[in-house]
Amino acid sequence: MTALDKIEVKEGVDQDTVDAVTALSGNYKYGWETEIEMDYAPKGVNPDIVRLISSKNEEPAWMTEWRLQALTRWEQMTEPTWAMVSYPKIDFQDIYYYARPKSMAVKPKSLDDVDPKLLATYAKLGIPLKEQAILAGVEGAEDMPAEGRKVAVDAVFDSVSVGTTFQAELKKAGVIFCSISEAIREHPELVKKYLGSVVPQSDNYYATLNSAVFSDGSFVYIPPGVRCPMELSTYFRINAENTGQFERTLIIADKGSYVSYLEGCTAPKRDVAQLHAAVVEIIIEEDAEVKYSTVQNWYPGDENGKGGIYNFVTKRADCRGDRAKVMWTQVETGSAVTWKYPSCILRGDDSQGEFYSIAIANNMQQADTGTKMVHLGKNTKSRIVSKGISAGKAQNTYRGLVSMHPRAKNSRNYTQCDSLLIGDQCGAHTVPYIEVKNNSSRVEHEATTSKVDDDQLFYCRSRGMDEEEAVALVVNGFCKEVLQALPMEFAMEAQALVAISLEGSVG
Amino acid sequence: MLEINNLHAELESDAEVTILKGLTLSIKPGEVHAIMGPNGSGKSTLSYVLSGKDGYSVTAGSAMLEGVDLLEMEPEERAAAGLFLAFQYPVEIPGVGNMTFLRTAVNAQRKARGEEELSAGDFLKEVRATAKDLQIDADMLKRPVNVGFSGGEKKRNEILQMAMLEPKMCILDETDSGLDVDAMKLVADGVNALRSENRSFLVITHYQRLLDHIKPDFVHILADGKIIKSGGPELALQVENNGYADLLAGAA
Numbered sequence: 202m203t204a205l206d207k208i209e210v211k212e213g214v215d216q217d218t219v220d221a222v223t224a225l226s227g228n229y230k231y232g233w234e235t236e237i238e239m240d241y242a243p244k245g246v247n248p249d250i251v252r253l254i255s256s257k258n259e260e261p262a263w264m265t266e267w268r269l270q271a272l273t274r275w276e277q278m279t280e281p282t283w284a285m286v287s288y289p290k291i292d293f294q295d296i297y298y299y300a301r302p303k304s305m306a307v308k309p310k311s312l313d314d315v316d317p318k319l320l321a322t323y324a325k326l327g328i329p330l331k332e333q334a335i336l337a338g339v340e341g342a343e344d345m346p347a348e349g350r351k352v353a354v355d356a357v358f359d360s361v362s363v364g365t366t367f368q369a370e371l372k373k374a375g376v377i378f379c380s381i382s383e384a385i386r387e388h389p390e391l392v393k394k395y396l397g398s399v400v401p402q403s404d405n406y407y408a409t410l411n412s413a414v415f416s417d418g419s420f421v422y423i424p425p426g427v428r429c430p431m432e433l434s435t436y437f438r439i440n441a442e443n444t445g446q447f448e449r450t451l452i453i454a455d456k457g458s459y460v461s462y463l464e465g466c467t468a469p470k471r472d473v474a475q476l477h478a479a480v481v482e483i484i485i486e487e488d489a490e491v492k493y494s495t496v497q498n499w500y501p502g503d504e505n506g507k508g509g510i511y512n513f514v515t516k517r518a519d520c521r522g523d524r525a526k527v528m529w530t531q532v533e534t535g536s537a538v539t540w541k542y543p544s545c546i547l548r549g550d551d552s553q554g555e556f557y558s559i560a561i562a563n564n565m566q567q568a569d570t571g572t573k574m575v576h577l578g579k580n581t582k583s584r585i586v587s588k589g590i591s592a593g594k595a596q597n598t599y600r601g602l603v604s605m606h607p608r609a610k611n612s613r614n615y616t617q618c619d620s621l622l623i624g625d626q627c628g629a630h631t632v633p634y635i636e637v638k639n640n641s642s643r644v645e646h647e648a649t650t651s652k653v654d655d656d657q658l659f660y661c662r663s664r665g666m667d668e669e670e671a672v673a674l675v676v677n678g679f680c681k682e683v684l685q686a687l688p689m690e691f692a693m694e695a696q697a698l699v700a701i702s703l704e705g706s707v708g
Numbered sequence: 709m710l711e712i713n714n715l716h717a718e719l720e721s722d723a724e725v726t727i728l729k730g731l732t733l734s735i736k737p738g739e740v741h742a743i744m745g746p747n748g749s750g751k752s753t754l755s756y757v758l759s760g761k762d763g764y765s766v767t768a769g770s771a772m773l774e775g776v777d778l779l780e781m782e783p784e785e786r787a788a789a790g791l792f793l794a795f796q797y798p799v800e801i802p803g804v805g806n807m808t809f810l811r812t813a814v815n816a817q818r819k820a821r822g823e824e825e826l827s828a829g830d831f832l833k834e835v836r837a838t839a840k841d842l843q844i845d846a847d848m849l850k851r852p853v854n855v856g857f858s859g860g861e862k863k864r865n866e867i868l869q870m871a872m873l874e875p876k877m878c879i880l881d882e883t884d885s886g887l888d889v890d891a892m893k894l895v896a897d898g899v900n901a902l903r904s905e906n907r908s909f910l911v912i913t914h915y916q917r918l919l920d921h922i923k924p925d926f927v928h929i930l931a932d933g934k935i936i937k938s939g940g941p942e943l944a945l946q947v948e949n950n951g952y953a954d955l956l957a958g959a960a
Contacts, residue, residue: 204889397917656760664809664869665787665817674812678803678852 219623229535232500235322235440238692239359240306242299243569244443248272251413254299254360258382261389266312268461271402271412277585278406283629284569286538286597288474296476297412300359300441312364319363323356323526326467328436330356330364352463353378357443357448360416367431374430376460377422380451384420391422394649395453397521399482399546407478407540408515411447415480418448423458423489432461437477439468439499439510452482454489456522461492467535468500472508476539487522487549492530495543499535504593506565509537516543520552523578533568534559542600544573545607547581554583562595562627571601572633576609576642585616591627598630604643612642619673709908710735710758710877713768716933717757723765727753729933730769736954742919743912745930746952751912752796754930755881759793760786764915787813788820790876794866794883801853808864809853810835810872817873838871842898858889860891867898878902884918892906896921916948929955935940 242253251272255265278289304316312320312330323330353367355378362380371378377388385392402412419435439446454460468475477499484489493516502509512535518527529543545554556572574583589597603614620629635644654675661671710733717728727750734808735741745751757764758771760783771778778786803811815825826834840847842864847884852864863883870878880899884892899909899922911922919941927943928935929952937955947955 364786539858644748654799656799657801658800659761659783660795661809661813662783663787663793664813664873665784665820666812667782667784667816670812670816674804677803678801681803 224613229470229500231326231467231498233325234469235318237316237318237322237440238303239441240301240303241297241441241444245294246272246296246298246410246414247565250298253458254414254416257299257301258385260382260385260399263389263393263568264385267397267402268304268413270607272414274403275406275409275413278403280407281405283586284600285596285632286540286541286569288538288567288601291476291511293410295443295579297441298360298447299416299443300444301361302358302363305358305361305363307416308365312366315364319356319358319551322358322438322440323363323436326436326438328356328465330354330366331587334559353431353433355380355419355433355435357417357419357435357437357446359439359444359446362417362419367417371430371433371458375424375427376429378422378433379420379664380511381415381418381420381451384451388420388422391453392420392451395451395482395484396449397482398483400480400515401515405515407513408480411449411480411515415447418450418479419452420450421452421460421462423454423460425456425458425486427458429458429460431464432700434463434465437464437466437479439475439477440465442471443473443475445478445586447477448479450479450481452491452493453484454486454491454525458486459490461494462493463496465496465498467498468510470503470508471502472503474502474509474511476511476513477536479516481514481516481543483518483527485518485520485522485525485527485552488524490526490528491518492528493518493543495529495531495533497531497533497535497539500537501566502537504564506537509566510535511538512536512541513538514541517546517573518544518554519546519583520549520554520578523549523551525549525552526555528555528557529572530557530571531559533558533570537566539568539570542572542699544602545583546575546577546582547612548577549581551580552578553581556583556585556587558587558599559590560588560597560599561590562592562597564593564595566593566595568596569598569600571599573602574604574614575602576612576614578603579608579610579612581612583611583612583614585614585618587616587618589618589620589629590623591620591629592623594626596628596630598632600632600634602634603644604634605637605639605644608675610639610641611640613645614643615645619677632652709737709739709774710910711770711772712758713770713772715754715757715771715862716767717753717764718767720763720765727764727933728757728769730929731934732769733910733935734901734926735908735910737876737908738903739926740903740909740911740922740924741929742922742924742927742944743910743935744914744916744927744947746956747914749930750933751914751930752881755793755879755910755912757797758786759783759791759877779872783819784816784820787873787875788817792870792873792875792878794863794870794878796882796885798854798857798862798866800855800857802855804853806853807832807835807849810869813869814872835868835872839868842868842871843894844868853940859886860888860894863887863891863895864898865894867902871898871902877908877910879912880922881912882914883911884913884915892918893921916944919944931956 251268348634355365499510560568562568592599599618712733715731875932929937
């Protein structure tokens, strides 16, 4: 147990907040391990390993080629060092890139055929792979109408997807929801068209590595005009030792469609750090909308910084069509080191990107996270609300880019970043980058108030709060609303987060 | 307590529109004054100008609270000085717990006055006791400020804030609007409980019925931005029986 009980608490930090942080990061509940026989590819990464992964997934030749190209590029790249994180050098040849439960050697025909040990693993995580209306462990869920509370789950265990629920029902609506390996086999035209189109092969060191060795992940296609009839989600579980997880998610929301997608992730407690390098690509066509929520709860390592997951992830959404909308919501409580910037390319005119993040770092955790809002189209809007909370000896960095291109006339951004330090040995850092290349766009900083409703501000001020206090209160409230809107299936944590206030926040 | 002298105010967005045209009013400590008037007479503008809402400019006249110039102050300074406005339309603030809001407000004012902040425990005790009198249950205290509150709940919530902030000068802007008789009685009881020799009230209302429950010492009739007639409670009854037409005609 990583104890927060002993933690130094500075004066002026709200007790509810300390309690919530304690509850969230004090005791890692998912640190147990599933004993199951595994098949491993040999350690290390090279063309043979890439071919092996490709052949395990029964991929067509073009996919193998694509991977090999990526590997060639990756071999010429160097690990980025600009993030405010430090960790021992990773020996990329000392990692297993492919680990599959033996029982998955023959693909289960249905969920009934899946190894009971795997089913039990997910059941224990509160994600039973049954087609039931609601997931277990959700407070108050039984009071909700069953209709509309269905959640389809794709369960990824180490390197493979073990099953996807509700596929048949989704298919009736025209929605494709399956593992990416299945999509490569069954829907090559879609994968070929979109894979790498948002996060190019050579985007960055980890994304390029992922392009070479990704073993599985989720694939979503929502056809034109379809509102996905249920929430979609992927649950990532790392179980095997010394194994990296490299999953790839591809979501395509065709014209006028809508989908809400949630991912959750956990791993056992181990003394040796493990690498998780994922890529998520989202394509949003005209008038379509995607909500992507993450509850990241990888094993954070112990209180001395031993073990934990290195979470080096590239996530990007491309609002390709006019009026396309994307909303990223992330609750980050796990991982030893986080390097992650879910971003929005606002290409279509009037497209919108939103990013809401709460990152809690405790003990020796390090998080360098934020977003990029790239405004390319006219009248594009983006909003960034980020809260970083640090305790113990943790370091929490917000890094964000807002870029207004010459054609992005009349575009707007609103950014608010707050950090809270609990205790005096932790750190919080804010690294904003702003580029504005036209004179009709507006980038608003946290101190400005024009995005906050004037009536709400006046109401607060008439009760005695000064302007700054009033803005903070209203924006925090807004942020809590966003959290409360998170699909709660994976996220008991998120409910606790609602108790967090940033009283005593350092700006 | 409150001295308003020859107050003129217009809309900032449209200087053509003068709403207050020389309003004069003097309220002594412990007094309850009612301002009545037809729609558009400037009642709500008066409450906004006094509490410092943006969008109005004062072109002449003054408003002093215990000898201090209100109009020079920011809204939050006016609040800390002891002014309180119970809103006609209380504002919803999603995601902000009612209790958090109250505590932030109470402590902001205490800080502004150089007083020590109230501890969480003391605050809780006080809020619970006050809420009980106003039949505000624990659930309402936890819910986001005014979000999903019924009309009556919103107005009771205003009175709860008033009770917790302990202002010297309370302005009630059409607090009776949207209330049924029972809700109005509850609100009025809340207000009456706060009446004291050191606290004054300005009750703005369209109808006389609220004044059955909150008995005013003085009643003023506001029309076209000026007080056209002042008197005792009987004036309110006159409005009740004959409407505003007679009074307006008399003034013209």
